[in-house]
Amino acid sequence: MQRHRQAKWDDAESEGHEPLLSEKDLTRYELQDTYLPDELTRESIKLPSLSEPEIARHYTRLSQMNYGVDSGPYPLGSCTMKYNPKFTEDIAALPSASVHLDRPSETAQGTLQIYYELQEYLGEIGGMSAVTLQPPAGAAGELTGILVAKAYHEYNGEAAQRNEIIVPSSAHGTNFASAAMAGYDIVELPADEDGRVDLDVLSAAVGESTAALMLTNPNTLGLFEREIEEIADLVHEAGGLLYYDGANLNALLGRARPGDMGFDIMHYNVHKTFATPHGGGGPGAGPIGVREGLDKFLPNPHVRKEEGEYVLTTPEESIGKVHGGMGNWLVLLKTHAYISRLGDSGLSDTSAKAVLNANYLASQLELDVPFEPFHHEFVASAGEKDAADFAKKMLDYGVHPPTTKWPDIVDEALMTEPTEAESKTTLDRLAEAFNAVLDQSDDAIEAAPNETTAKRIDQTQAARDPVLSWHQISD
Ligand SMILES: *Cc1c(COP(=O)(O)O)cnc(C)c1O
Numbered sequence: 001m002q003r004h005r006q007a008k009w010d011d012a013e014s015e016g017h018e019p020l021l022s023e024k025d026l027t028r029y030e031l032q033d034t035y036l037p038d039e040l041t042r043e044s045i046k047l048p049s050l051s052e053p054e055i056a057r058h059y060t061r062l063s064q065m066n067y068g069v070d071s072g073p074y075p076l077g078s079c080t081m082k083y084n085p086k087f088t089e090d091i092a093a094l095p096s097a098s099v100h101l102d103r104p105s106e107t108a109q110g111t112l113q114i115y116y117e118l119q120e121y122l123g124e125i126g127g128m129s130a131v132t133l134q135p136p137a138g139a140a141g142e143l144t145g146i147l148v149a150k151a152y153h154e155y156n157g158e159a160a161q162r163n164e165i166i167v168p169s170s171a172h173g174t175n176f177a178s179a180a181m182a183g184y185d186i187v188e189l190p191a192d193e194d195g196r197v198d199l200d201v202l203s204a205a206v207g208e209s210t211a212a213l214m215l216t217n218p219n220t221l222g223l224f225e226r227e228i229e230e231i232a233d234l235v236h237e238a239g240g241l242l243y244y245d246g247a248n249l250n251a252l253l254g255r256a257r258p259g260d261m262g263f264d265i266m267h268y269n270v271h272k273t274f275a276t277p278h279g280g281g282g283p284g285a286g287p288i289g290v291r292e293g294l295d296k297f298l299p300n301p302h303v304r305k306e307e308g309e310y311v312l313t314t315p316e317e318s319i320g321k322v323h324g325g326m327g328n329w330l331v332l333l334k335t336h337a338y339i340s341r342l343g344d345s346g347l348s349d350t351s352a353k354a355v356l357n358a359n360y361l362a363s364q365l366e367l368d369v370p371f372e373p374f375h376h377e378f379v380a381s382a383g384e385k386d387a388a389d390f391a392k393k394m395l396d397y398g399v400h401p402p403t404t405k406w407p408d409i410v411d412e413a414l415m416t417e418p419t420e421a422e423s424k425t426t427l428d429r430l431a432e433a434f435n436a437v438l439d440q441s442d443d444a445i446e447a448a449p450n451e452t453t454a455k456r457i458d459q460t461q462a463a464r465d466p467v468l469s470w471h472q473i474s475d
Pocket of ligand 1: 079139171172174175216284286
């Protein structure tokens with residue numbers, strides 16, 4: 001069994017934590033007069049005065065007190081926390097990658113070519129006819145996609161009547177939030193006993209007020225919706241649109257395309273499927289694709305190729321801008337680099353290994369996995385144990401735990417997605433950690449984690465009295 005001790009840097013001075021830079025040697029600097037009004041400026045400011053080694057050590061220490069995908073496996077189900085290859089960072093760091101947003105398109109043809117090619121790649125991967133790269137995250141992509149659906153219904157004079165969006169009860173919280181933000185009423189769809197969409201329940205839910213059905217496939221249990229074509233027909237016959245939540249695209253990459261299944265609009269979570277880093281708050285990218293006929297509603301501007309030139313165009317019935325510039329360029333550049341490096345065979349290899357790894361890991365666990373056959377992720381049950389405590393104890397074995405307590409169709413859910421990036425040795429270690437927690441007493445898991453730098457936080461206190469920013473107490 002792997003032993004794990006996270007770095008601790010507690011000398012008397014720092015009282016058990018690495019001090020913030022703003023708590024280290026501060027020097028007061030006088031500021032010069034500016035053109036800004038006096039009430040907006042100060043006369044002096046205190047800043048840390050530190051040498052380069054002190055700063056480098058500060059950040060290195062912080063990274064050692066933390067856990068990331070560069071320190072070990074990170075099997076958060078639905079989040080697809082795959083390893084982010086470093087060559088994409090090298091490409092994003094090239095001097096030629098820094099292009100000003102407002103540069104005229106004649107002088108930024110190379111940049112526009114990358115945008116255009118990425119639109120084409122994503123369109124091909126998803127089976128979509130046109131793609132916009134603007135939305136800054138998956139959730140922002142959902143909102144953009146639902147605004148496109150709304151624009152489509154408005155164009156057809158049906159917007160007032162179609163005021164409902166159907167969302168399966170096991171869907172990600174962002175689906176409900178995006179539909180609500182776009183002004184829709186939400187109809188929640190319970191799963192059938194196999195964990196999938198029940199066609200009879202869906203038939204009863206769709207109708208003249210349906211604007212769209214939002215679905216992910218494979219779903220949050222990792223199960224493929226086998227009746228996806230029937231689902232698409234039901235929604236389309238009722239005049240609604242079918243929206244694909246692309247968070248689970250890693251399971252299908254290079255093998256099956258949402259567009260071919262009948263989806264009309266989809267988003268891509270590039271930080272999941274295409275290994276651009278999960279932003280820790282951003283920046284991210286959540287491009288959306290649409291089927292033929294919906295491209296005229298896409299955000300403005302949209303990159304097209306006309307007579308060999310890349311140009312910025314405004315789609316005829318555009319919903320407008322959803323982000324500054326063309327989206328988060330460096331994230332999109334990393335996506336382009338990742339897709340180009342892997343190519344067709346690399347992408348389809350990804351999905352094969354993601355599914356194989358999830359199935360191998362599950363086969364090594366002494367936990368119940370109620371819904372099968374799953375693809376790139378599975379939901380195990382912690383049984384009699386509390387899933388959140390279970391997860392905290394896993395930290396003591398030097399691995400990151402899975403997503404917990406969601407979807408709630410599985411009791412004490414441990415939603416697990418190892419990703420294609422992990423080796424058999426790593427998967428075996430992960431399985432050992434899961435199984436070791438099963439053997440622990442409730443008292444032991446309630447006291448965990450013991451080996452990490454940060455101990456268990458008081459969640460009630462954190463919710464009721466959150467400390468969200470650091471303020472210097474004395475001058
Ligand atoms: C991650 C996720 C989202 C939201 O995507 P973000 O890029 O995190 O905004 C939506 N749906 C599912 C199923 C997800 O896993």
